[in-house]
Amino acid sequence: SQQGEEDPQALSIQEGENATMNCSYKTSINNLQWYRQNSGRGLVHLILIRSNEREKHSGRLRVTLDTSKKSSSLLITASRAADTASYFCATDAPGQNFVFGPGTRLSVLP
């Protein structure tokens, strides 16, 4: 069964705006990772957050993790057209290999 569920399914914003995507999961996890996928291509690793961490930053990316709510959010600040892609969260849980959510399709309009 799917562990991660992203929300929203699709998001359209203007360049320069911030984009926020959420991921919820069902069971306890060891860590959660975010990946980006450009149309029909492979996935690119963005950031990993461990279960004992609450927030991590990488460039224009900010990830938060709330283990009490079993949720994570990915914030992309000052978005660019090149950020247009699908974004997936993947959870690594005891007894469960990498499980990906259905993804959020982000469109950044120039």
Add this chain to the structure above:
Amino acid sequence: KAGVTQTPRYLIKTRGQQVTLSCSPISGHRSVSWYQQTPGQGLQFLFEYFSETQRNKGNFPGRFSGRQFSNSRSEMNVSTLELGDSALYLCASSVEAWSGRAPRTQYFGPGTRLLVL
């Protein structure tokens, strides 16, 4: 370092045929995992190989199989193809196998797009 490479990139087969996909991991990576991506089911884990041994397996029928060679390159095979096998097949490599303890990052190849007619 060169990234993960997958061949072929595109493939068209007919129902009942079999297909073999190939994946070359990043140099030094010993774990190779395979995923199937479809619009309906999303990304689903097929199996993982580490040091030529299958370490984990997803919930797929026995028509899906794989192997890993001593140089860590991996192949996956799908026999008796069905229309529903049309998908993007992604391979990912990492230094270590999934252990359920230490976090690990997987590096993905560009995928092989399989169309079954």
